[in-house]
Amino acid sequence: MRFHHAKMSITLLLFTFLVTLAPHQVQAADESLRQHYDEMDIPIQSEDYVIHDPSRVITKGEKQMIAVTGKAQEDGYSCGLETWYRTNYSASWKPGQCLFKNKPHWIEDLFDYQDGAYWAPELVKPRVMFYSVADFSDRSSITCVGLARAKGPFPNKLTWTDSGRPTSCVDKEDFEEEVSAIDPTTLTDENGTVYLITGGGIIHGTELNKRYEPVSGEWFSPGFKSWTQLARGPKSDDGYGWVEAAYAHYRGGWYYLFVNWGGCCQGIDSTYNIRVGRSRNPLGPYEDKNGKDMLYGGGSLFLRSRKFMIGPGHTSIHKDPHGDVFCFHYYDKRREGAAWIAERRLRWAKSGWPVVGKVLSS
Numbered sequence: 366m367r368f369h370h371a372k373m374s375i376t377l378l379l380f381t382f383l384v385t386l387a388p389h390q391v392q393a394a395d396e397s398l399r400q401h402y403d404e405m406d407i408p409i410q411s412e413d414y415v416i417h418d419p420s421r422v423i424t425k426g427e428k429q430m431i432a433v434t435g436k437a438q439e440d441g442y443s444c445g446l447e448t449w450y451r452t453n454y455s456a457s458w459k460p461g462q463c464l465f466k467n468k469p470h471w472i473e474d475l476f477d478y479q480d481g482a483y484w485a486p487e488l489v490k491p492r493v494m495f496y497s498v499a500d501f502s503d504r505s506s507i508t509c510v511g512l513a514r515a516k517g518p519f520p521n522k523l524t525w526t527d528s529g530r531p532t533s534c535v536d537k538e539d540f541e542e543e544v545s546a547i548d549p550t551t552l553t554d555e556n557g558t559v560y561l562i563t564g565g566g567i568i569h570g571t572e573l574n575k576r577y578e579p580v581s582g583e584w585f586s587p588g589f590k591s592w593t594q595l596a597r598g599p600k601s602d603d604g605y606g607w608v609e610a611a612y613a614h615y616r617g618g619w620y621y622l623f624v625n626w627g628g629c630c631q632g633i634d635s636t637y638n639i640r641v642g643r644s645r646n647p648l649g650p651y652e653d654k655n656g657k658d659m660l661y662g663g664g665s666l667f668l669r670s671r672k673f674m675i676g677p678g679h680t681s682i683h684k685d686p687h688g689d690v691f692c693f694h695y696y697d698k699r700r701e702g703a704a705w706i707a708e709r710r711l712r713w714a715k716s717g718w719p720v721v722g723k724v725l726s727s
């Protein structure tokens with residue numbers, strides 16, 4: 366019953382968004398992130414660069430771009446999200462652009478409190494992005510996935526515009542199990558159908574239409590047929606633990622689902638580790654190497670802390686001229702646990718399971 370109430374209020378809000386959509390305006394490109402750092406009270410220098418929750422790497426010609434989580438809104442920093450870029454596969458990542466200095470107004474409407482930094486963006490294409498909105502202080506029980514599109518030259522003169530309403534929201538007070546709409550990613554199946562996969566607590570997925578909206582038009586409820594639950598965390602005495610940072614990949618008739626177990630964001634004390642399972646279908650069931658369903662405690666260990674790379678997480682996969690690349694972030698023991706992006710060669714065993722190879726960048 367509580368759930369029906371939530372759906373009703375969200376539908377009303379949706380209506381409000383549609384009638385209050387601002388007319389299109391011509392905007393300048395989003396501010397340079399390096400310039401934004403320079404203008405802060407204490408400018409961020411390159412030795413203090415941080416990258417957290419990188420999106421998948423988008424490659425166009427020689428240039429590559431990622432989008433990452435925004436920082437706390439303090440010391441004059443006011444970006445909602447950031448992009449970073451590099452000029453070739455071996456160059457180091459440089460600050461790109463500062464996104465959403467003007468906050469999308471649906472976020473103000475829906476959240477009791479939200480500091481203005483958004484989380485874990487996913488680049489679906491060079492100019493299409495999903496991102497998540499949560500409340501750092503935990504004063505709001507809602508989490509949402511938003512959608513933004515860009516115009517302009519890739520990668521550093523883009524102008525990003527929010528779609529004006531959320532793609533999906535979860536109010537955790539509607540559920541007994543812990544569930545949220547964070548860490549969005551998309552999976553394109555063998556026939557080109559795109560799915561949105563999102564979640565912390567329970568990873569869930571649904572089919573999207575060509576405009577990247579859920580085909581069903583529905584938000585998320587564990588009971589909805591149009592959303593499929595794909596994974597939960599490790600089995601514990603009182604149910605299942607937390608899971609997040611999902612990424613899915615299609616290869617050779619199999620869909621692979623990578624998720625994170627453990628805890629992020631504690632520097633070198635982070636216990637984050639990456640788990641994997643696979644399925645013949647984009648919406649599961651995903652099973653680990655022992656045939657255990659990831660919804661019921663399954664998840665084969667794929668990557669954990671090693672040497673200076675503590676708490677690897679937030680998987681994505683892309684290609685370079687030599688093959689598949691496994692990309693993630695980690696907490697750098699050499700820099701007191703500052704988060705940074707790394708890449709390792711991704712190989713596939715005869716059994717079809719993925720294996721990480723040599724470190725390509727860190």
Ligand SMILES: *[C@@H]1O[C@H](CO)[C@@H](O)[C@H](O)[C@H]1NC(C)=O
Pocket residue numbers: 452453454455456457
């Ligand atoms: C890659 O970029 C770096 C820095 O921009 C440059 O020094 C290097 O020569 C480039 N390498 C190639 C192969 O283009």
Ligand SMILES: *[C@@H]1O[C@H](CO)[C@@H](O)[C@H](O)[C@H]1NC(C)=O
Pocket residue numbers: 554555556646647
């Ligand atoms: C892709 O299309 C083929 C042929 O219609 C169908 O058999 C298959 O199930 C589809 N795959 C998915 C993931 O829907």
